[in-house]
Amino acid sequence: MSKQIEEDLDQVLKQILHIGGIVEEAVDKSLRALLSGDLEAGAEVIEGDHVVDDLELEVEEKCLDILALRQPVASDLRLVTAVMKINSDLERIGDLAVNIAERSEVLAAVETLPFRPDVSRMAAVSKRMVKQGLDALVRRDAKLALRVWDMDVEPDRLYREILGEASAFMQTNVNRIGDTLHLLGALRNLERIADHATNIAEDVIYMVEGEIVRHRVEEHRRRQNGHGLPDFRADAAEGTLDA
């Protein structure tokens, strides 16, 4: 029995990491399309999405089989439930990458909009969140997952800033309102990708530590480090953070 469940869990973990690899690449390509106008990369994202959809169903069916036939408990149960949720998150990230690729096709045909540094920064952080979320899953590293969770403030902040700048820009450049709305649509999708990476991080923490941290990360961190602040913020408060 234990050998069977170990084989099943090993298989489903390999499958989810395979999907993770595909989705990470899709995000990368969609951002190349957005930032560099690489329409070939964007087209590959759009055409390849059905692969992720098919794999998502396979993983879900496999997980349901494990639940029904192996009745996993403890760390096995946590792994299966985490994989099921991460599976949905990855599929959604794949869809959002498609949306970005589609917006990029429109944006590639028009003059470049003047928000590039912040857009590049937001793309880099969001991409890193997806990558490190998957790394945390591979390594079963709850600390890395928590760092991913902490990173999510940055895409949120950048999105709000670009939104403010874009509002002002559209008031003075009414002929570019349509283009700007396409860019904001793409960035909204990117911000959602970062949110899904955060979900993955939360599921990894549950898988490793058995604690549901969703909506109560500060409480979780207080138990871990005594003050509840992300370590980099605590360092800043003590003046030890190297600017």
Added chain:
Amino acid sequence: MQMTDDSTLGDRTRGVRADVRVSTGLPPAAKTPEQPVPSARAERIRIDKLNLWYGDNQALFDIDMVVHERSVTALIGPSGCGKSTLLRTINRMNDLVDGVRISGEVRLDDEDIYHRDVEVEILRRRVGMVFQKSNPFPKSIFENVAYGPRIQGLNDRTALEEIVESSLERAALWDEVKDRLDQSALGLSGGQQQRLCIARSLATNPEVLLMDEPASALDPLSTGKIEDLIHDLKSRYTIVIVTHNMQQAARVSDRTGFFLNGVLVEEGPTDRIFTNPQHKDTEDYVTGRFG
């Protein structure tokens, strides 16, 4: 029966005195003096530093455990781990085994059940037991259930009928046997016989029910009925159940204790034991990776 010299084992150790009978039973159930959390259930059984030896072999090591009223506590662990031994200490069934000695305390409503003044018959009336193999007497269904009250001196037919009916109802057997109470209990199915034994335990109006693998010899349907019954009985009784079936422990219990080699490795809320056990041995056992 081996008698232990208290002086050689210290003041926490005493011999098992199944042969001691005194006229006083346990005092009336003491109420827990305070309940810090309003919704928390009162403590019913407290096991404190309990050690048990079969001759020279120590079977239980420093067991500390609390069982709360109107809850189900499951004891799990591999064969020979001490879970049934612990169960039997709660109504002193081990008194019947030669060479057994214990140290430490088992307290029921804050009274030490191994105190020399405790009358074991009264203790066992308060703490009933259901065994792995159903063991109905070769008597009628009615007489099986009425047996306990009868030996307690109750002979009033109407009172006995009321007890038999209510006990069979609580054991979820009444509807199946009400028309054949005078027939032999041995004609019932295995699952019905086990529920009859539960009804027989209930007839003496116990406060605690000990169940030693109560469904291990039953088919899935009968097992389901026993598990439903345990769930229903929980509203009135404190239940401690030993089971080899971990899914059963997960289904029926509020708290679970995992035993290994006579040690209570981990005890806690059942949902935590089966989702996030704190001890590696527990994790290995519940996930089937033990040994």
